[in-house]
Amino acid sequence: MKRRGLLKTAFWTLSAVTASMLPFGFLRLMTPSLKADVRWHLRPPGALKDDLAFVSACIGCGVCGEVCPTRCIKFYTREGGNRINTPYIDPSVKGCILCGKCMEVCPTESLTPTPKEEIDMGIAQIDRSACYPWVDQGICGACVAVCPLGGKAIGFDFANFYKPVVKEGCVGCGQCVEVCPHPGLPVWIASREEGTIARHGAGQRRKWLQ
Amino acid sequence: MMTAKGNFFHIRHLNKLRWVVLSIVFLMLLLLPFIYLYQTYVAAHAYDLLPASEKQIYNVMEKLTSPFVSDPENQLDQIKGNTWSGTLFGLKLSDPLAVVSQAAASQKFYWPFILTGLIPLIFTLILGRFYCGWICPATFLYELNSNLAVLLNKMGIHSGNRRFDRRFKYLVLAVGVTLSAVAGAVLTAAIYPPAIVGREIYYGIAQGGYSHVVLGGFGAGAVFFFTTLLFDLFVSRRGFCRYLCPGGALYSLLGRYRVLRIQRVVEECNDCAKCNAVCEFGLDPLRDSFGQECNNCTACIAICPTDAFEFKFSVKDKVFQGPGHLGRSYRRGQEARLMSEPDE
Numbered sequence: 292m293k294r295r296g297l298l299k300t301a302f303w304t305l306s307a308v309t310a311s312m313l314p315f316g317f318l319r320l321m322t323p324s325l326k327a328d329v330r331w332h333l334r335p336p337g338a339l340k341d342d343l344a345f346v347s348a349c350i351g352c353g354v355c356g357e358v359c360p361t362r363c364i365k366f367y368t369r370e371g372g373n374r375i376n377t378p379y380i381d382p383s384v385k386g387c388i389l390c391g392k393c394m395e396v397c398p399t400e401s402l403t404p405t406p407k408e409e410i411d412m413g414i415a416q417i418d419r420s421a422c423y424p425w426v427d428q429g430i431c432g433a434c435v436a437v438c439p440l441g442g443k444a445i446g447f448d449f450a451n452f453y454k455p456v457v458k459e460g461c462v463g464c465g466q467c468v469e470v471c472p473h474p475g476l477p478v479w480i481a482s483r484e485e486g487t488i489a490r491h492g493a494g495q496r497r498k499w500l501q
Numbered sequence: 502m503m504t505a506k507g508n509f510f511h512i513r514h515l516n517k518l519r520w521v522v523l524s525i526v527f528l529m530l531l532l533l534p535f536i537y538l539y540q541t542y543v544a545a546h547a548y549d550l551l552p553a554s555e556k557q558i559y560n561v562m563e564k565l566t567s568p569f570v571s572d573p574e575n576q577l578d579q580i581k582g583n584t585w586s587g588t589l590f591g592l593k594l595s596d597p598l599a600v601v602s603q604a605a606a607s608q609k610f611y612w613p614f615i616l617t618g619l620i621p622l623i624f625t626l627i628l629g630r631f632y633c634g635w636i637c638p639a640t641f642l643y644e645l646n647s648n649l650a651v652l653l654n655k656m657g658i659h660s661g662n663r664r665f666d667r668r669f670k671y672l673v674l675a676v677g678v679t680l681s682a683v684a685g686a687v688l689t690a691a692i693y694p695p696a697i698v699g700r701e702i703y704y705g706i707a708q709g710g711y712s713h714v715v716l717g718g719f720g721a722g723a724v725f726f727f728t729t730l731l732f733d734l735f736v737s738r739r740g741f742c743r744y745l746c747p748g749g750a751l752y753s754l755l756g757r758y759r760v761l762r763i764q765r766v767v768e769e770c771n772d773c774a775k776c777n778a779v780c781e782f783g784l785d786p787l788r789d790s791f792g793q794e795c796n797n798c799t800a801c802i803a804i805c806p807t808d809a810f811e812f813k814f815s816v817k818d819k820v821f822q823g824p825g826h827l828g829r830s831y832r833r834g835q836e837a838r839l840m841s842e843p844d845e
Contacts, residue, residue: 311672314692314745315680317728321721322691347606347685350599352586353700356708357537358578360544365708366700368720373686375721376700392578398586398593399603400611 324372330479333380333412333465335364336387337394337405348401351376355393355402363387363465377401380412382465382480387412389439389464407440413463414486415445417455421477424453431455434467434478457488512812516803519634523641526584530638530699534706535562536577543574583699584638585690586617593617596632596696597625597755598674598748602689605682622755629756633742633749634781634798639694639726643739646730647781650738661736664783665744667794674750693748694729694741697722739781749794757793758816763802765789769809770825776801776810786810789819 335355339345355378356364363385367374380387394404415434419425424432430453438445443460445467447453455467455478463480471478480486538555539562542548548559563573570576581588586595600618604610625632633640650660677689690696701723729741742749765786776786779800784791786801802810807827824831 307669307672308676311669311676312680314673314725315677315688318688318691318721318725321724343685344607347608347687348603348611350586350595350603350687351690351696351700352582352595352599353703354582354587357533357581357703360541360574362541362707366704366720368704368722373684375686375691396578396581396588396593398595398617399614400607 318375319372322369322371322375324374325370327367327370327374327379329413329482331381331383333382333387333463333480335359335378335380335393335402336389336391336410336412336462336464337397337402338412339401339403340411345401346374346377348399349377350399352398353378354396354398358392358396360390360392361385361388364393380465382468383476384469386465386467386469388466389462408443408460408462410462410464411483412465413480413482414461414488415457415463415465415467416479416481416486417457418477419454421473421475422455423473424451424455431472433470433472437466437470439464439466459488461488511808512799512810513803513805513808515799519798522635523638523644526636527638527641529580530583530702531706532565533580533583534703536566537703537707539563539566540574540577583696583703584636585693585696585699592620594620596693596748597622598689598693598751599687599696601751602678602681602687605678606685606687608682625752625755625759627760628797629759629761630749630752630794630796631756631798632752632796633746634796637695638698640742642698642726642730643694643733643742644781646733647738650734653734660734660738663737663740665737665740667743667783669744670746670750671754673745674747677747689747691722692725694726694746695748697726701726739783743782743794752796753793756796759793759797760814760816761797762813762815762818763791763795763797763799763810764813764815764819765822765825766809766811767822768826769807770827771807771809772825772828772830773806775804775806779804789821791818 334342334345339348351366353366353376356362356366363380364378365381366376366378368376371377378393389407389410391404391407394402397403417425417434422431423429432447432453432455434455435445435447440460440462443458445455445457445461448456463483465480467478468476468480535558539559542551542555542559548556551559566573566577578588579590584596586593586599588594595614595617597618600615603614621632653660674689677692681688701719705719705723729745733740737744763786770787772787774787777784780786781798781800782794782796784795809825824834
């Protein structure tokens, strides 16, 4: 008799706990986790380096997006999975101008104020087999002209005023991606660990495209 | 000033004041994304390039904000965010639920963030679950939803009024915080209606997904919130707030020993039970049972025909004081006692 009572309590507790998970499960159903293409999903400047730590620290208030003067910060909504409501920047639509407002306004440690030069959103990569000046299909230099860090992040190849070369100072803000006139975007942002400043060819880009 | 009859300000009017506050908070949430759009247009010097509809937004926002700011691009940053977390004139404020679940998710205490929840916490310790009744932008919609239910009932469409166990929301809170810790993401943010409302208004107006179109970016939260509205309409009145809301649960726990309480004055009460009928949270003011879940919304005060409620500084509810002295059962009891008393 006593055991039956215990079983009953256990059953009701279990079903109550399961039922209380329903709202979370319901939301989870609506936000399937899709793998984001890291080239077009940068975290805002000053973000925690470990993306899992970033997701666990971000409360999804959206204030970083609300202060961004270029409206470049967007939020994972229906495709986010656990990353739902966390911010990202799509440089192919709009790059970051490194104004630093989002870092100042973030209430949590997910975006911490960082000096402009030490920001680490990634590093730009240029496919030299597609970029117009590199394949001698015209003159451009838009990426170099727009770079907010001046000559420290991107410059021209030796003795050539149009072939762009990425330098170590690049913080990955993505302005060069935004202005690149090539429809195939031969410039993209790679994470610091995987990106290099060496010459890149089509093979490199194909690796990223996968 | 706030108790006696006939004075300029009667506490009966607090309910109207509450509606004003709720409306202001909600309108601010509606307005802020438009102000933000305006700010970005100013920053980009884009007026001449805008399509006509967005020029309209620019013009209206310029009219609205120009009396207060001279440098809209930067000065309008003074008020940002929503009730989940926001900046108010340099002061960062966050919902206590955000603080709790973020600490659980990241499994460490980041003091600058925890301190942003301090002011709401102090107010909650004094006023109890007042956030739910006075500020929450979802409450604004939920109460309108309750009014819609009344309207539907008049039209013959029956809205649901099931009752569940009110303690269920504490379980939702516990499960939400645990799941946040397990998943390493602040999951409560995604099911907490005020956070959803603030966020979705902003997404809808200013985000616009990839194409930067206005009014194009509602997320999953909008569907969730709409479902809770239907739940409230057809299953249980104010069901989400009463039985499911994790934030409401946290505020209730924090407000258990709130200092300011509504109490019944038994001498004035006539047992009409209108207070019980109007209470959005299904409490029992008629039997002095407010409990930790009363949000001091003052709806019972506003409806009471005999002004039998007052605000008292006390950390406990009164125990049931018996039937109201103006009511029938009390009078009968008195008569019976008089009859049974021996004559002198």
